Amino acid sequence: MLEGFGETEEGVLEDASERERAFVGDRLAAGVSGPVVSFNPVIFCWSCFVNWLPDRVLEDTVGRAAVVRVVSREAMSSQRQRKGPANVKIVIIVMIRGCHWWGVWSLRGLANHDETRVTWGDLLAKELNHHQRRGDRGRLKRLTRAPGIAVAQSIHAGAKHTYISLATMYSITSLIPSSITLFILSVSLHYHIHIHKQGPFPHVSTLIKVNNYIYSVVSLLFFIALVCSSELVTKLCDLDVLHALRHFGSYVRVHDEQMRHIYHLSKTYEYIDILLVLATGGRIGWHFGFHHLTTPYLTYVRVLRNHTGWKLLAALNTLHHAFMYAYFGGVASFRPILPFTGFLQLMVGLVGEAVIVHTKNNSKLVEEAVVLWPHIVSAALLGMYFVLFAFELMALARRQKNGRGKVTVGVTGDLDENQGGIFVSRSELKT
Known part of the structure; x- marks a missing residue:
């Protein structure tokens, strides 16, 4: 039967x-x-x-x-x-x-x-x-x-x-973020209840600062690796002085799949930010939460499965993160450049997806199946990041205009008017 x-x-x-x-x-x-x-x-x-x-x-x-x-x-x-x-x-x-x-x-x-x-x-x-x-x-x-x-x-x-x-x-890494997503959501709820009843965890501010500096350095190194793997940079490195740099770029290009997996897992690692901010008693904004919970899905769709032109956007994103996490760690001089690098990567991503969709849609290679949905999903997520990022910048500008003090950087996840200034939320300028 x-x-x-x-x-x-x-x-x-x-x-x-x-x-x-x-x-x-x-x-x-x-x-x-x-x-x-x-x-x-x-x-x-x-x-x-x-x-x-x-x-x-x-x-x-x-x-x-x-x-x-x-x-x-x-x-x-x-x-x-x-x-x-x-x-x-x-x-x-x-x-x-x-x-x-x-x-x-x-x-x-x-x-x-x-x-x-x-x-x-x-x-x-x-x-x-x-x-x-x-x-x-x-x-x-x-x-x-x-x-x-x-x-x-x-x-x-x-x-x-x-x-x-x-x-x-096709890879076990595609299963990891799904499990971590559910785990983060569960632990975040527990943290929220614990902080509400007993107050912030001790020494979390120091841990956040250390994590920011480590992630900033790693992002900068990954950015350098992506730049060195560019064919244009490799051609410019024909001089004997840059011989080692050229070999390094060739090595990175050969291991492109491993680089894509590392980049994908780095977005999963960013889930730790949610726990650290909640452990300090901070609040999770719409942009901060939406960005952290969706970027692993974005990298899975557009880096692991369909990786056309992934290096350009990844390079801009890692450069932005190198400045941003250093700023969150205490380097306030990087703040003026963050809106520019944030909007730059989003605009390049949106324009790039539009160009790829237009090119594939008008392709004359009828024998090949045209897959457009990864680019549409990517454009939709990037568009959401763009809108939420713009709203946060406008909210920050309104707070400054209302005379709430000079904006300085802190390690907390919420607004604090201590020390004569406002501690910027980690959800602000986050993309």
């Missing part, structure tokens, strides 16, 4: 009621023409986080994002008569085991980048086989109770074309 479930088929069906087997059998015989889909936003959000906006997966699963919760009306009504949220247990079990198998297949894909595809039905089949080998009859019974039997068969029959392609998760 469940093709592909092998030896577990009898174990799956033996505890199901005759009514459920007859109902699901009729559905399968009819080709599962009309399963009732109960949309689960938790599973849908989890899918988006883990798969990082993959076009293939979203195309195939957006209509059945809660495929683990595909249940019949009859099964749902019978579930209400039982005690215990068996449906929730099934969702949690399949999610946990599914993530485990995703990790295994992703690691295998690192070696050969194959196009191995698995279905939600395969994930549940592995879960059932796992418990059968362990002899866990109790767990098997819980999995096969209503609406478990409907879930199992609907997954396999109704979602057997819902594939998860390793091409969308």
Whole structure:
């Protein structure tokens, strides 16, 4: 009845009621023409986080994002008569085991980048086989109770074309930011409650300053590496004096993929800023929060997956961060240049995406598939950064115009009028 479930088929069906087997059998015989889909936003959000906006997966699963919760009306009504949220247990079990198998297949894909595809039905089949080998009859019974039997068969029959392609998760680094995002959101909520009740953590201001200086130096070094890898700079380095610099640029160019992964992970590292600011009792502004939570997705889409022209924008961004984090660390002389470098990188990014979209859209190479969505996503995010950045600068100008003092730099994450000046929020001038 469940093709592909092998030896577990009898174990799956033996505890199901005759009514459920007859109902699901009729559905399968009819080709599962009309399963009732109960949309689960938790599973849908989890899918988006883990798969990082993959076009293939979203195309195939957006209509059945809660495929683990595909249940019949009859099964749902019978579930209400039982005690215990068996449906929730099934969702949690399949999610946990599914993530485990995703990790295994992703690691295998690192070696050969194959196009191995698995279905939600395969994930549940592995879960059932796992418990059968362990002899866990109790767990098997819980999995096969209503609406478990409907879930199992609907997954396999109704979602057997819902594939998860390793091409969308070709690197384990694509899974790291999704986990860190959820972790940061959880810990941030905890920090907010703790600070509200007990006050800021001690020595956090010193830690923020040290982190700012370290990130500023690393950003400057990465900027130099990107500049040295430019073909124009390599041609200008033919002199014997710059022979070593030329070799360094060639080395960086050869290891372009590693450089892109480092840049992507650096955006994940910036999540630490959120925790440090909250630990001082500071507030997270719209720009600060939106920027930090979305830049890893931007770099995944436009640096890891589609890296056309990534070095120019990355160089401008790392240069801006070198000045900005040094300013946040205490070098106030860098402040006048920050609005210029911030707007420069955003304008170059927006114009660059528009040029790439126009070029690809008018390309005469009809034999090649034209992929525009990464550039559209990138332009949308850069546009949001531009608007939020402009709003913050205007708010800062209004505060200065109202005579609230000379703006100086501090290490806190909020406005403070101590020492005869205003400590600029870390959310300001952040992009």
